[in-house]
Amino acid sequence: MQNIVTMARRELGAFFLSPIAYAVNAIFLFTIGLAFALGTFKSGAEASLRDMLDFWMLLILVFVLPMLCMRLMSEEFRSGTIETLMTAPVTEAEVIFGKFFGALGFYFVLLATVLLFPIILASFGPIDLKLLLCHYIGMVLVGSLYIAVSLFFSTLTKHQVVAVLFSFSLLALMTFASHALATQLEGWPRVVLQQISIRTHYHDFVRGMLDMNHCVFFITTTGFFLFLSVKLLEVRRWQ
Amino acid sequence: MIRVSQLTKRYGAVLAVDNISFDIEKGGIVGFLGPNGAGKTSTIRILTCYHPATSGSVHIAGLDVFKDSVEVRRRIGYLPESTPLYPEMRVREYLQFRGKLRGLTHDERVSAIKRASDRCWLGEFINRPIGQLSKGMKQRVGLADAIMHSPEVLILDEPTVGLDPTQIRETRNLIEELGREHTVLLSSHILHEVEQVCTRTIIIANGKIVASGSPKELREKFSAQGKIVAELRGPIDDVGKSIRALKGVTGVESSSDQGWVKVTVEMQPESDVREDIFKLASAKGWSLREIRRDGATLEDFFIKVTAQQRLKSA
DSSP states (O other): OHHHHHHHHHHHHHHHTOHHHHHHHHHHHHHHHHHIIIIISSTTOOSSSHHIIIIIIHHHHHHHHHHHHTHHHHHHHHHSHHHHHHTSSOOHHHHHHHHHHHHHHHHHHHHHHHTHHHHHHHTTSOOOHHHHHHHHHHHHHHHHHHHHHHHHHHHHOSOHHHHHHHHHHHHHIIIIIHHHHHHHOOHHHHHHHHHHOHHHHHHHHHHTOOOHHHHHHHHHHHHHHHHHHHHHHHHHHHO | OEEEEEEEEEETTEEEEEEEEEEEOSSSEEEEEOOTTSSHHHHHHHHTTSSOOSEEEEEETTEETTTTHHHHHHHEEEEOTTOOOOTTSBHHHHHHHHHHHTTOOHHHHHHHHHHHHHHTTOGGGTTSBGGGSOHHHHHHHHHHHHHTTOOSEEEEESTTTTOOHHHHHHHHHHHHHHTTTSEEEEEOSOHHHHHHHOSEEEEEETTEEEEEEOHHHHHHHHHHTOEEEEEEESOHHHHHHHHHTSTTEEEEEEEEETTEEEEEEEEOTTOOOHHHHHHHHHHHTOEEEEEEEOOOOHHHHHHHHHHHHHHHHO
């Protein structure tokens, strides 16, 4: 456990020292701010974050989180630091979980900046704090899954661009393509696609519904990709 | 301290390490020599638990590197060849991070970092970002990391590559010093360095151990099959013919320079014809101004055994 905390703190520190992380952070704030300004903060619009969170947040995170996480393991392989890391008394699982929690910590910083929008809305009327909490739970769960997927692809290759492209592709498929396709189909294919669609599971959090089924989906899928990352790291060392 | 038994490592069809065995006792500095691609780094990576072996076993301090991997890693200090570090971290932060991974408490880390940074001359650079350091300084950071937890076994892969002559000398002195407290396995291409600091040398070529012993033993082994160089004043044909007729001589090369004949005499192993040449010169009335055994170095021995192994493999 101590090693996971140590790894996570190092990763979090590395994010704050990375110019790429700051650039990605700026892009995130600009685009999410634009989505808020054009979608919510206009005359006659509902004083809610629903529109921004339901589509724009997911779209931006599909791009932003893989870009933030692409270096997590790829950089270790490229620079050779994986050798010093894995010859220290740490296990593969501690490395992967440490990296995951470090990235999650930086994601929390991103989410904290999003609090600006409910604060702006509060000046126009009362804020439903329970709804806001539900939104945040949804964003944390979806972000965890995106980070786990990005970490998996970062463990797969030492080329960061390849890791980003694979992560974009899978996350876009799981988030948007499956959701769009599900609406076109009937019967069991529709059910299957709805079950694997991140957007479908996330949608209820935006509506303010805290459904344990959705929580279980996000937690197990995140756990699955972290497990795959641990196994992949073991395999890469064994080759 | 280190026991390697019938160790084999394959990367697909490539046989990197071919059934090698050796033991290293506690204490002292053991040189691990070999040409590029000989299997040195593969062996070291198995010893440091970075790669698993295809077959065979390795025990460090009585622990199996495969079964007790984490415990073995706690007991070793390792400096990889390219000294990979995190450029965004400051030296102190990096050493703190590595100390935490090794389970050192706060107080232990503070004293370990102080001790290691003093020994590796990092004092004035301790708060600098690693990315701003020169190659030599990075090498020192890697070395400080390897020794900070006082490991029982220290494995150093080419520790002086890229250093300037002053840094090489300082690092060599440090390694000698470390050899008094730790068991050091030193992989190096610089044979002169190994000759100077190592108490024992293992030479590996094409994945096999081709020689093992102290640098002095290896030199003597090579010298025993060596050459005699003599300079005499006499008729060149007679000098060559007479020396060739001596017992134990297998070949003679002679050349003339301002009336002096320089002969290089090859002998059978364990033969020494210096006294016979002296007696011959005395009997023939030739002046003798020099006679010596051609001094063999570890480099000569290294080149010979690795070339022999290459021929065998071919």
